Amino acid sequence: MIGRLNHVAIVVPDLAAATAVYRDTLGARVSAPQDLPDHGVTTVFVELPNTKIELLHPLGASSPIAKFLQANPAGGMHHVCYEVADILAARDRLKKAGARVLGDGEPRTGAHGKPVLFLHPKDFCGTLVELEQV
Numbered sequence: 001m002i003g004r005l006n007h008v009a010i011v012v013p014d015l016a017a018a019t020a021v022y023r024d025t026l027g028a029r030v031s032a033p034q035d036l037p038d039h040g041v042t043t044v045f046v047e048l049p050n051t052k053i054e055l056l057h058p059l060g061a062s063s064p065i066a067k068f069l070q071a072n073p074a075g076g077m078h079h080v081c082y083e084v085a086d087i088l089a090a091r092d093r094l095k096k097a098g099a100r101v102l103g104d105g106e107p108r109t110g111a112h113g114k115p116v117l118f119l120h121p122k123d124f125c126g127t128l129v130e131l132e133q134v
């Protein structure tokens with residue numbers, strides 16, 4: 001059911017420093033920072049030949065990743081995003097299998113303007129999973 005790895009998201013305490021690491025030390029192509037107020041994050045996209053890395057930094061007081069950064073002050077891997085062809089069919093199949101879908105279970109518009117859902121890390125090997133319909 002799941003397709004390509006769309007991105008790996010990494011929460012960072014210093015977006016400019018993290019961008020410099022990926023651009024200068026690792027030699028990757030990086031985007032300009034983008035504020036996504038609806039998601040409570042500022043992101044930098046790192047373009048790799050086969051996938052993307054999203055560097056995430058909290059934006060605003062109620063950012064959903066603020067707690068993560070408190071618990072992981074040096075930053076760390078936050079979630080992986082897999083592509084699916086039909087997000088509602090994927091959701092229904094996963095719920096039937098007993099997996100927990102976060103929030104109200106309805107897809108919302110993700111950072112790339114496409115429908116996304118998040119799955120409970122305890123059901124997926126301790127890793128927060130995002131599904132994105134492509």
Ligand code: CO
Binds near residue numbers: 007009054079
């Ligand atoms: Co994501």
